[in-house]
Amino acid sequence: MSALGRPSRERADVGEAPEAIAAAEGLLEEGDSVWSEADTTPSAIEAALRELLVERHAQQGSVAPARALNLIAFVDEQWAGEIANRMRNVGPYHASRLVMLSYNPDRQRMDARASISSHQRKRGEIALLRESVLVEIGEEHLRDLHKIVDPLVVRDIPTLLWSPHHHEEAVEALLPLAQSILIDSIDERDCRQALSSAVKLTEEVCVVDLAWLRSAPWRERLAGAFQPPLMREDLLSISEVHVTHHPDSAAAALLLVGWLCARLRWQPQRLAEAAGAISGFATKADGQDSGGQGDERSQDLKRSQVGPRPGKRAGAGHERSQDLERSQVGPRPGKRAGAGHERSQDLERSQDLERSQEIEGGRQVAIELAADRSLNVPGLASVALRIGSDRRMSFERADGGLITHRVDPNGQERTWKILGASRQERGILGEGMRQALLRDRSYRPALQAACQLAPRRAR
Amino acid sequence: MNAVIQQAVPQNPLIEGLERLPVPPTTLVIFGATGDLARRKLLPALYNLAHEGGLPEIFHLVGVSRREKPHEHYREECEQAIRRFSRRKPDEAVLSGLLQDVRYVPGVFDDEAVYAQLAKVLSELERIAGQPLSRLFYLSTAPSFFPTIVEALGRQGLTALTTQTGADGARPNRAAAPSHAREREEATCRVVIEKPFGSSLSEAISLNERVLSVFDESAVFRIDHYLGKETVQNLMALRFANGMFEPLWNRNYIDSVQITAAEDIGIEGRAGYYDRAGALRDLIQNHMLQLLCHIAMEPPASFTADEVRNEKVKVLRAIHAPKPSEVEQMARRAQYAAGHLGGDGVIGYLEEEGVREGSATETFAALRLEVDNWRWAGVPFYLRAGKRLARKVTEIAVTLKPVPHVAFSEEGAREIKPNQLVLTVQPNEGVSLQLGAKVPGPRMTIRPVNMEFLYGTSFLSQSPEAYERLIVDAMRGDATLFTRNDEVEAQWRICDPIITAWEQAGGPLPSYPAGSEGPAEANEILLKGDEWRAI
Numbered sequence: 001m002s003a004l005g006r007p008s009r010e011r012a013d014v015g016e017a018p019e020a021i022a023a024a025e026g027l028l029e030e031g032d033s034v035w036s037e038a039d040t041t042p043s044a045i046e047a048a049l050r051e052l053l054v055e056r057h058a059q060q061g062s063v064a065p066a067r068a069l070n071l072i073a074f075v076d077e078q079w080a081g082e083i084a085n086r087m088r089n090v091g092p093y094h095a096s097r098l099v100m101l102s103y104n105p106d107r108q109r110m111d112a113r114a115s116i117s118s119h120q121r122k123r124g125e126i127a128l129l130r131e132s133v134l135v136e137i138g139e140e141h142l143r144d145l146h147k148i149v150d151p152l153v154v155r156d157i158p159t160l161l162w163s164p165h166h167h168e169e170a171v172e173a174l175l176p177l178a179q180s181i182l183i184d185s186i187d188e189r190d191c192r193q194a195l196s197s198a199v200k201l202t203e204e205v206c207v208v209d210l211a212w213l214r215s216a217p218w219r220e221r222l223a224g225a226f227q228p229p230l231m232r233e234d235l236l237s238i239s240e241v242h243v244t245h246h247p248d249s250a251a252a253a254l255l256l257v258g259w260l261c262a263r264l265r266w267q268p269q270r271l272a273e274a275a276g277a278i279s280g281f282a283t284k285a286d287g288q289d290s291g292g293q294g295d296e297r298s299q300d301l302k303r304s305q306v307g308p309r310p311g312k313r314a315g316a317g318h319e320r321s322q323d324l325e326r327s328q329v330g331p332r333p334g335k336r337a338g339a340g341h342e343r344s345q346d347l348e349r350s351q352d353l354e355r356s357q358e359i360e361g362g363r364q365v366a367i368e369l370a371a372d373r374s375l376n377v378p379g380l381a382s383v384a385l386r387i388g389s390d391r392r393m394s395f396e397r398a399d400g401g402l403i404t405h406r407v408d409p410n411g412q413e414r415t416w417k418i419l420g421a422s423r424q425e426r427g428i429l430g431e432g433m434r435q436a437l438l439r440d441r442s443y444r445p446a447l448q449a450a451c452q453l454a455p456r457r458a459r
Numbered sequence: 460m461n462a463v464i465q466q467a468v469p470q471n472p473l474i475e476g477l478e479r480l481p482v483p484p485t486t487l488v489i490f491g492a493t494g495d496l497a498r499r500k501l502l503p504a505l506y507n508l509a510h511e512g513g514l515p516e517i518f519h520l521v522g523v524s525r526r527e528k529p530h531e532h533y534r535e536e537c538e539q540a541i542r543r544f545s546r547r548k549p550d551e552a553v554l555s556g557l558l559q560d561v562r563y564v565p566g567v568f569d570d571e572a573v574y575a576q577l578a579k580v581l582s583e584l585e586r587i588a589g590q591p592l593s594r595l596f597y598l599s600t601a602p603s604f605f606p607t608i609v610e611a612l613g614r615q616g617l618t619a620l621t622t623q624t625g626a627d628g629a630r631p632n633r634a635a636a637p638s639h640a641r642e643r644e645e646a647t648c649r650v651v652i653e654k655p656f657g658s659s660l661s662e663a664i665s666l667n668e669r670v671l672s673v674f675d676e677s678a679v680f681r682i683d684h685y686l687g688k689e690t691v692q693n694l695m696a697l698r699f700a701n702g703m704f705e706p707l708w709n710r711n712y713i714d715s716v717q718i719t720a721a722e723d724i725g726i727e728g729r730a731g732y733y734d735r736a737g738a739l740r741d742l743i744q745n746h747m748l749q750l751l752c753h754i755a756m757e758p759p760a761s762f763t764a765d766e767v768r769n770e771k772v773k774v775l776r777a778i779h780a781p782k783p784s785e786v787e788q789m790a791r792r793a794q795y796a797a798g799h800l801g802g803d804g805v806i807g808y809l810e811e812e813g814v815r816e817g818s819a820t821e822t823f824a825a826l827r828l829e830v831d832n833w834r835w836a837g838v839p840f841y842l843r844a845g846k847r848l849a850r851k852v853t854e855i856a857v858t859l860k861p862v863p864h865v866a867f868s869e870e871g872a873r874e875i876k877p878n879q880l881v882l883t884v885q886p887n888e889g890v891s892l893q894l895g896a897k898v899p900g901p902r903m904t905i906r907p908v909n910m911e912f913l914y915g916t917s918f919l920s921q922s923p924e925a926y927e928r929l930i931v932d933a934m935r936g937d938a939t940l941f942t943r944n945d946e947v948e949a950q951w952r953i954c955d956p957i958i959t960a961w962e963q964a965g966g967p968l969p970s971y972p973a974g975s976e977g978p979a980e981a982n983e984i985l986l987k988g989d990e991w992r993a994i
Contacts, residue, residue: 128913211773212956216477217512223473224481224516232471299736402550404516414589419557420512421550 028248031060035100036113042151045112049131049152052116056129063118072094072149072178074170076263077104077136080324083164086429093430095160099152101145103167107138145173151310153177160208160436177206180436185211185251186378192454199451202444204289205371206385208435211252212443214379217420218256221381221395221402235264236284240366240386246378247371250278253380257282257367258450261441266365268452274317278369279457367453377425472972473855475541482934484517485593485644486584488577490568490608491600492533493523496653498540500684501599504926506541509549509557512932517583517592521562523577533563544605546924549942560587568604574615574979581617591646594618595934598652605652606669613673618648651680651933655736656942659958660951660973667944676944685746686940690888690914694753694855695887697764697882697890704880705758707859708835714877715986717841718750719994723800725973726822730813737959738824742844744954745942750855751840755830756855764938768946775949776913777832785958789828791969791980792821795847798973805847805973819966822846827952827980839986847973849994853884855994882990889913 006266010176027088033056035048044263048074056063075083080102085454087098112135118127133152140147166187175181188194201207226235241260246254254271261268262284271280302323372381377398384394391411397401464559474480488506489497508514522533541549544568562580565575585592596612598605612618657663662848670679685691698704706714720742727731733741752771759766781789796807808814808822823845830840859878867875878892881984891911898904932940976994985991 064911087523198753219473220481220512221516222479226473227471228483235472239864260473265476373535400550401512402557412589416517416588417556418512418516419509419518419553421510421553438477438478457529 023381031116032115034113034115036111037302038043038111039109040112041110042148042217045114045133045135046151048114049116049133051053051130052114052131056116056118058137060118063127063129065319066096066130067154067157068096069157069433070099070153071096071433072099072153072161073098073321074161074163074165074167074174075100075108076100076165076167079165080134086426088434089426092432093433094130094155095433097152097154099133099135099149102134102150103138103170104137105135105139107136108140109138110141111136124230124279142169142173145170146177147331149174150177160433160434175204179273180206180208180209182210182432182436185209185255186249188247188251191251191254192451192456195254195447195451195454198447199444202447204426204440206436207443207447208432209255209443209447210432211249212255212433212440213428214249214252215256215259216431217402218380218383219259221404221418222260222385225393225404234387234391235355237391238264239388239389240368240384242368242370242382242384244370244372244375245379246375246381247373249378249380250371251371251454252378253369254453255446255451256380256383257369258448258453259446261449261453262444262445266439266449271367271369271453271455272453276371279367280367280455281364282452284365284452288310365447377422462948470739473979475520478515479511479513480935481514482515484588484590485515485595486519486521486581487595487597487930487934488521488523489582489597489599489822490523490604492563492844493524493526493536495871496599497522498536500924500926501546501597501930502537502540502743503545504924505553506545506549507924507927508558511707514557514788514928515593516932517588517589519562519565519592520557521577521580523564523566523568525565525567527565529562530561530563534561537845557974560879568600568611569607569698571611571615572855574611574617578615578837582626583688584869585913592991595648595930596648597649597930597933598917600653602653602655602658605656606666609650609670609673616624617789618650618673630824631935633684636825646935647678647935648674649678649680649933651682651930653682653875654655655740655827656681656745658740660738660948660955663948663951664832667786667948671944672900675721677936677938678931679893679944680938681942681944681947682929682933683745683749683894684925684929685749685884686942687929688884689923690796690882690884691753692940693888694750694882698753699796700760710836710838712859713838713912714858714860715839715841715989716754717858717992718747718754718854719856719992720747720844720853721851721977722846723848723851723974724807724898725795725808725847726811726814728812729895734814734818734820737820738844738846739905739954739958743824743826743842744950747842747844748950749942751830751842754824754857755835757834757838762939765943767939768943772943772946772949773832774830775946775953777830777835778953779829779831780953781956783956783963786957786979789826789969789984790957790960791823791978791984792961793823793845793969793971794818794820795822795845795973796970798847798971798975800847800974807973808847810862816965819961819968821961823848823981825977825984827984827986834838837988839987841985842939842979843977843991845971845977849974851886854992855884856880858989867903867905871902872902872908873942876907887913893982894981914992953978 014435024274032054035052037044045324073087080100083100087094087100098381112133113135115242115406116129116131117354135152137145137148158180159178160180160182161171161174162182164184164187169182183201185194185198188197198209200205204404226232238260239298241257243253258268260266265280265285267285269280271278339371375381380397381398382394384392386392388409392405392407394405395418397403398417400421401417403411403415403417404411405415471481489501491497505514505520509518520537522537537555541554562584563575564577564580566576574955581592581594594617594951596608596617598608607981612820650670656664695906696710714994749771754772755774756770757773760949794808797810798805798807808820809816809818814820823843825841828840829835830838857880859880861877862875865872865875876893878895881893883889883891887951889912891909893907893909895905896908898906929940969978969980976991981991
């Protein structure tokens, strides 16, 4: 490693770096060019980056600076090391320039370190340069935060903002510099609040939501299941949706159901939370019904058995098959979705009648979301659908893919695994970087629907 | 032949916004399943698709090859190939899931019993799946087996899946149709045919006739893996998503186009194939003419398979096919002799193992073609391809006409060169524009400088291998990146007279030292003032 810096300023070598810089050692790799300076200024950092680039070019001709994406990460100083590790593990999806702002409210002085690393995939190819800047700041720097950061981002390329520790004041200050913001809707305790905040953000910038990205394989498989032309008609007949999720990932489950509502033109209704599950219904648009099998379907709904039992993830085989038989989806006897405790018996009866009429008309889709405590990674554990009165389809997380289970109208059952490796959390973060360069048109409508579905207090 | 579903089906609303579009349940049958292409490219591509969740929800793989071996041995071979050649370390659960039900059918391709056995395997897989599956037959064999296999598939009824439509072309009543009948209607049979598609125009026509006697053209996917490369697709993005190029993209501003496919390697033990093919058949007839089409085609009305291919065919038809007497003026060939590469001595082509004694097969070919249409009349398109050249590079250089008047002093303007736009396909995929710029200092001296854009610097994604994209496209029935029958015949129509003239002339051929820029004779086909770019 080399260290550059102006003689007139204090130099902080890596070995004697301040605490947060040492913690963020994960940002550095062997062979990186490094500059660091205590009590520095944005212009000094920016000048150092240029010097590092020239130095790197002189050392190795076949290098080129990557110019794809700036990432501004505003992190708590005590967690800077952890965030640096996460950033290091995003695989090929590193931001071209990372500006990490390490925040300690008591800090008076602004220290910084800039580094350049190069990555050559194959011999003879040009190596791409990635630049990282770590800036240590305190409360007094928040006032002019955007002025500190503005000179440090590469102009004319997209900038992604990430505040994993939820510093709203920093987000507010830095948002004008960014075109996208990286969030994770499952991070907040109140998922309704999380989804509402995300909706507000979508009015200003493109939102890349890791909770949404985690659901991509599920959405792809659901879309794939209905892709055969004759299956598409069955989209009109979906009558129940059941999703199980990590206990902290209700927002992810709501986003998935919100996506179905948005894509299939279902009118979302506020769900209710009771006994650890969230349930309720959405209403189909005029002209959609569940296949004209009203009475039969209504009867079936009462004894509906779709998908794995909430809270218990089955692997495969007999155990799972038995789980499927036992599992229940849709309104539970005695626990009517959408009815709060405060409602009177009369009101409940009246609503039940109304709802029963809708069900018989096939216009309602029963929805149930349940936490699966055996799932140890964020996201979804299973998705199950009932189609009309006689078809069922479910997807369940498993090692190396999703196990799908189908029940045909004639009662024939099939179970198999649809292949796909887990991207794991580091892969999801990398995917978040990549998505900042794209625009997923289906997210916002799904988010808005999810927001309408979200119960008043749900984790 | 496959019937075409006539009735319009509404779009699946769930696919909106998805990056990966659904692929129908499919059984992929690879003929030549133990060959080099299957091991190095196809199996790793299938694994990577499985890893990313890109395979259909129901997918089966069947290998067909000559050697007798049980299914388990073939699975082990697949596993070894994937572990060795995959671009990523396999996830054990995905790998095991992919291979657990792989089937193997042994036998020679002209033995009808092979197809009867294959039919049994396909039926069994459909029985297990509980529904009919689309079939994709991938011909990764020696070209001489292509018609044999296709015709046997037809005779054995292995291509007859999608014939459940009514007499009026309408689909049967859904409610009345049993589940399997409905799914059978939706399943398809397609065939992927590797290159080379024939070794002459007459062979290509004959092969097309035989293939099309079994499959509908819409079910035939003639593969040219160059078209699956991200950078080749980017050529279309560069031309048709950027307004700045179109006003210049014609004979008024472009002086010449030069397409180079240089390799530093030799024939790598493939003498059996290469000594019969040569550089013209191996690279120019397919890959390089495709690159030319991408550069010269008119903007298609839409990026559907037929619209794109219609425009490419127009370009190929506008290229003047030389008469025998014209070949000498527009084509050169040569063979590499012993030389040095990377500091090591290497042998010449005629000394390579397996090459026929006194072989007149060219390892270097250079052509000057003209596209006789309104846009390109008079603009030479230079194509060259060769082995054992100074380095590996595939690029397209578009040279603009010089400025009409130079106001600078003669000394300062000496180094002014026409602008050159260079599109590099590999390695270092990207675009560079050569501009004239002032050298810093008191005098107005102009020198050329490069403004470079590298694709790798502007996107965070890793490019998938070409075969990953192409296999999925074939399973989905998207033929945009495949060559149509009239396209391949038009390619041969251009190359056939040159091959004939060269075969009649025989050898010996001019030579060039291995590791060099190619033969000096290549300069003889250049128009006055033009020169080859340094390799």
